[in-house]
Amino acid sequence: MLDCTPKEIKERTSGGMINPAKTCQPIGAMYAALGIHGCLPHSHGSQGCCSYHRMHLTRHFRDPVMASTSSFTEGASVFGGGANLKTAIQNVFHLYKPEVIAVHTTCLTETIGDDVPSIIKTAEIPEGKLVIHTNTPSYVGSHVTGFSNMTKSMVSYLSASTVAEKKEQVNLIPGFVNPGDMREIKRLTESMGIEYLMFPDTSGVVDSPMTGEFEMYPEGGTTVAQLKDTGNSKVTIALGRFASSDAAELLTKKCRVPATVLKTPIGIKATDDFLMALRQSFTVEIPKELEIERGQLVDIMTDTHYHFHGKTVAIFGDPDIVAGVTEFVLSLGMKPIHVLTGTPGGTSNSLTGSFEDNIKAMMEGTGIEANIKSSGDLFTLHQWIKNQPVDLLIGTTYGKYIARAEDIPFVRMGFPILDRSVHSYLPVVGYRGALRVIEMISNALLDRADRDASDDDFELVM
Amino acid sequence: MAESNAGAIAERDEFIVTKGKNKKQLKCDTDSSAGCVSQRACVYCGARVVLNPVTDAIHLVHGPIGCSSYTWDIRGSLSSGTELYRNSFSTDLKEQDVIFGGGKKLAAAIDGLVEKYQAKLIFVYSTCIVGVIGDDLEAICRAASQKHTIEVIPVESSGFIGNKSAGYRAAGDSLLRLIKPADQVVMTKSDSINYLGDFNLAGEAWIIHNYLREMGVEINVTFTGDSTYETLKLAPKAKLNIIQCAGSMIYMAGKMEELYNIPYVQISFLGIEDTATSLRKIAAAMGDEVMIRKTEELIVRETNRVEAIIKGYREKLQGKKAAIYVGGGFKAISLVKQFREIGIDVVMIGTQTGREEEYDTINNLVDDGTVILDDANPAELERFMMEKGANLLVGGVKERPLAYKLGVAFIDHNHDRKHPLSGFEGAVNFAEEVYSTVCSPVWNSLRGKGIGKGVTDHV
Numbered sequence: 001m002l003d004c005t006p007k008e009i010k011e012r013t014s015g016g017m018i019n020p021a022k023t024c025q026p027i028g029a030m031y032a033a034l035g036i037h038g039c040l041p042h043s044h045g046s047q048g049c050c051s052y053h054r055m056h057l058t059r060h061f062r063d064p065v066m067a068s069t070s071s072f073t074e075g076a077s078v079f080g081g082g083a084n085l086k087t088a089i090q091n092v093f094h095l096y097k098p099e100v101i102a103v104h105t106t107c108l109t110e111t112i113g114d115d116v117p118s119i120i121k122t123a124e125i126p127e128g129k130l131v132i133h134t135n136t137p138s139y140v141g142s143h144v145t146g147f148s149n150m151t152k153s154m155v156s157y158l159s160a161s162t163v164a165e166k167k168e169q170v171n172l173i174p175g176f177v178n179p180g181d182m183r184e185i186k187r188l189t190e191s192m193g194i195e196y197l198m199f200p201d202t203s204g205v206v207d208s209p210m211t212g213e214f215e216m217y218p219e220g221g222t223t224v225a226q227l228k229d230t231g232n233s234k235v236t237i238a239l240g241r242f243a244s245s246d247a248a249e250l251l252t253k254k255c256r257v258p259a260t261v262l263k264t265p266i267g268i269k270a271t272d273d274f275l276m277a278l279r280q281s282f283t284v285e286i287p288k289e290l291e292i293e294r295g296q297l298v299d300i301m302t303d304t305h306y307h308f309h310g311k312t313v314a315i316f317g318d319p320d321i322v323a324g325v326t327e328f329v330l331s332l333g334m335k336p337i338h339v340l341t342g343t344p345g346g347t348s349n350s351l352t353g354s355f356e357d358n359i360k361a362m363m364e365g366t367g368i369e370a371n372i373k374s375s376g377d378l379f380t381l382h383q384w385i386k387n388q389p390v391d392l393l394i395g396t397t398y399g400k401y402i403a404r405a406e407d408i409p410f411v412r413m414g415f416p417i418l419d420r421s422v423h424s425y426l427p428v429v430g431y432r433g434a435l436r437v438i439e440m441i442s443n444a445l446l447d448r449a450d451r452d453a454s455d456d457d458f459e460l461v462m
Numbered sequence: 463m464a465e466s467n468a469g470a471i472a473e474r475d476e477f478i479v480t481k482g483k484n485k486k487q488l489k490c491d492t493d494s495s496a497g498c499v500s501q502r503a504c505v506y507c508g509a510r511v512v513l514n515p516v517t518d519a520i521h522l523v524h525g526p527i528g529c530s531s532y533t534w535d536i537r538g539s540l541s542s543g544t545e546l547y548r549n550s551f552s553t554d555l556k557e558q559d560v561i562f563g564g565g566k567k568l569a570a571a572i573d574g575l576v577e578k579y580q581a582k583l584i585f586v587y588s589t590c591i592v593g594v595i596g597d598d599l600e601a602i603c604r605a606a607s608q609k610h611t612i613e614v615i616p617v618e619s620s621g622f623i624g625n626k627s628a629g630y631r632a633a634g635d636s637l638l639r640l641i642k643p644a645d646q647v648v649m650t651k652s653d654s655i656n657y658l659g660d661f662n663l664a665g666e667a668w669i670i671h672n673y674l675r676e677m678g679v680e681i682n683v684t685f686t687g688d689s690t691y692e693t694l695k696l697a698p699k700a701k702l703n704i705i706q707c708a709g710s711m712i713y714m715a716g717k718m719e720e721l722y723n724i725p726y727v728q729i730s731f732l733g734i735e736d737t738a739t740s741l742r743k744i745a746a747a748m749g750d751e752v753m754i755r756k757t758e759e760l761i762v763r764e765t766n767r768v769e770a771i772i773k774g775y776r777e778k779l780q781g782k783k784a785a786i787y788v789g790g791g792f793k794a795i796s797l798v799k800q801f802r803e804i805g806i807d808v809v810m811i812g813t814q815t816g817r818e819e820e821y822d823t824i825n826n827l828v829d830d831g832t833v834i835l836d837d838a839n840p841a842e843l844e845r846f847m848m849e850k851g852a853n854l855l856v857g858g859v860k861e862r863p864l865a866y867k868l869g870v871a872f873i874d875h876n877h878d879r880k881h882p883l884s885g886f887e888g889a890v891n892f893a894e895e896v897y898s899t900v901c902s903p904v905w906n907s908l909r910g911k912g913i914g915k916g917v918t919d920h921v
Binding site: 002004006010012013014015016017018019020022023024026027040042045046047048049050051052053054055056058059062063064065066067068069070071072073074076077084085087088089090091092095096106107108111112137138139140142208210211212213214215216342398401 | 494495496497498499500501502503504505506507522525526527528529530531532533534544545546548549550551552553554555556557559560567570571573574575577578579589590591593594595621622623624625839840841844859860862863864866867868869908
């Protein structure tokens with residue numbers, strides 16, 4: 001029996017994880033670095049780390065994921081990895097010819113205390129090429145933290161305020177989302193008629209078209225020139241505070257670019273907020289085409305609301321995604337009674353509040369008593385569900401064990417999705433993304449209703 | 463050609479040869495160059511893939527979360543009983559654990575797991591960081607063993623102490639601890655064999671079990687596909703060890719010969735030819751005339767059955783060219799022969815962890831002009847596949863999208879395999895998989911107007 005989770009909940013004191021809902025920082029840094037054009041991410045650590053991250057990203061995106069490694073040996077761990085990193089930088093520029101190498105650390109190199117910036121300073125870097133780095137100790141935060149750290153490093157290494165008057169352009173930090181989402185965020189901004197710089201931008205990198213040729217550096221990605229220019233933008237909009245707010249805040253400090261931190265625009269309200277923020281900053285009107293998209297979304301929400309009303313949901317995944325999805329399903333009349341992320345949740349007294357506080361605030365006035373947890377694992381989520389069953393589960397591929405054990409309809413969303421394809425090409429953000437989310441949720445619920453219906457109750461029209 | 467490796471770093475020269483052109487000995491079994499986009503993994507990975515198929519064990523990864531997350535149920539080994547091994551257990555080390563030591567957390571995690579699950583065996587994997595902060599795994603595991611009266615066995619698999627092969631060895635050491643009979647226990651030998659190096663991916667070990675049973679061979683235990691605490695404990699009883707995946711199990715086999723007087727033979731159940739040869743080897747080593755006769759009957763029956771099916775595929779695939787890039791040398795060798803059975807020539811062949819003697823065998827086996835390379839990077843794979851006009855690549859997860867992007871067909875001969883590829887049944891599945899990708903109509907779309915420039919005709 002695949003289900004090994006006992007129903008009875010006992011206090012857990014060890015601090016260990018059973019069936020994690022997160023992974024480690026370096027993979028997030030690697031993914032973010034892929035969003036720089038012509039960049040080869042470099043993993044400063046043992047070979048296995050790099051191999052695992054590439055494998056995991058490859059399975060999610062179904063595209064080649066290139067990254068190099070310092071290939072640590074026992075000697076390097078005793079004497080420090082400086083020599084390995086310097087050799088690596090030399091070899092990578094010689095053999096793979098990237099524009100940029102984006103180095104991230106691992107738990108090993110953090111613990112032995114390699115001083116990466118100093119090593120980079122003494123490395124041989126060809127004219128016109130760049131090496132940037134970020135620290136990603138695997139024992140702090142999660143893959144989302146790693147994404148945030150690498151994005152922040154793009155600012156600290158590259159962003160520069162070089163003009164007296166800020167340009168009429170917006171910096172968009174999309175957060176740890178799929179390339180399909182990044183394309184949609186750009187499309188929304190374009191249709192508002194606003195110039196933008198998006199970073200990181202993995203569209204065109206991990207969803208590159210098939211041409212019969214292998215491009216080590218596909219066409220997509222934010223260029224170094226664009227990254228530098230982010231310091232000249234009028235405003236930054238950071239989408240998803242766990243993945244994006246640190247970079248935005250640093251841009252404010254470093255280049256005096258004011259920042260607005262918003263939710264990942266999943267669902268109608270978060271998309272409204274995003275477009276309103278753009279409108280406010282650039283005093284433009286919402287174009288007709290977006291008005292229509294919004295109207296269509298509301299139309300479908302009303303057409304289908306009776307399918308959703310009162311249905312209970314469990315949601316897990318990365319905090320920014322979970323927050324957006326929770327808000328959206330609430331607006332559909334559903335009851336998210338279990339909400340969990342594996343990522344540590346931030347503190348209650350921070351500027352934007354903790355994950356748990358934010359989700360609690362959404363529940364206010366709804367009468368829903370929800371289990372809400374950051375730093376959680378899927379063992380906990382499964383126990384919650386065993387004690388308080390739900391009508392629907394929304395989360396990453398790893399939810400399939402729970403969905404099967406408890407026979408719950410399951411909608412895959414977030415990272416990673418290892419057992420389905422196309423998901424990374426199509427958005428869940430924006431009004432159109434919201435339509436897609438509705439389609440996924442209602443298909444899951446209605447397919448189940450069809451499957452479970454007796455002959456008498458089996459309906460043609462639903 | 464490979465003599466002048468333009469576009470490769472000089473250090474890599476010695477790892478690539480072209481048969482018939484280079485006199486030099488291929489270099490292998492060394493650490494990767496720093497800065498390579500290596501397809502290789504680490505010690506932990508090697509240890510984990512060998513031990514993970516032990517179905518009723520708790521596989522507890524002592525370290526930060528990643529190592530545990532990436533290995534959660536990825537092996538595709540099947541179980542006939544419990545599915546406990548398909549859960550992911552980690553001590554999830556945090557910053558304060560790194561500073562003050564993770565020992566207490568590990569002990570508490572073991573206590574918590576013992577309370578939740580009725581496991582008789584826990585493997586505790588060491589990760590990079592544990593090797594550096596110096597938690598005394600040995601002492602913690604010993605104390606936990608005594609406290610809970612179950613076996614808690616450390617696996618010395620810190621990632622940086624070597625490559626995947628070192629991990630196979632670490633796993634071997636842990637298995638040797640597990641199978642060591644308690645003092646005073648005398649294990650009586652039985653007329654049975656252990657089957658080493660089959661991880662029951664897609665149920666492959668079960669196919670081989672069926673053959674052996676039909677021949678009248680008693681199987682003691684398989685390392686480690688569908689194995690359990692109880693079955694592994696009986697390993698020293700066997701009269702003979704047969705080894706399929708030599709890369710991961712040769713060390714273990716040598717040790718078992720030394721400690722328990724169990725001789726071993728290397729076999730391979732990939733392809734019709736190797737399967738038949740291997741079954742004969744086993745019958746000769748184990749049996750009497752009856753067994754030998756039964757074996758011949760099985761081979762004739764099965765060969766006739768599958769030859770007819772494979773012939774159809776061979777006609778369609780004749781003249782196609784394959785590139786091979788797999789983990790171990792053993793598999794690479796068998797694949798060359800297996801491709802011949804379906805009319806395909808191998809034009810490029812490489813492994814992550816092949817040993818010198820395996821590369822010698824490969825060199826003798828392949829045609830002149832075939833490129834042989836160790837620990838290749840994607841740029842090298844791309845270059846030689848294109849130069850040699852490969853129609854198909856055999857590899858693992860990371861190679862798949864690379865092949866596709868080049869318009870080259872692909873089959874997974876690793877954890878993601880979907881059908882058993884062992885034995886006579888496997889030979890049919892293999893031919894079918896090769897056919898279904900090489901001759902898929904999807905490649906036609908690639909050659910539409912204005913796209914797919916430079917793509918050779920695949921179908």
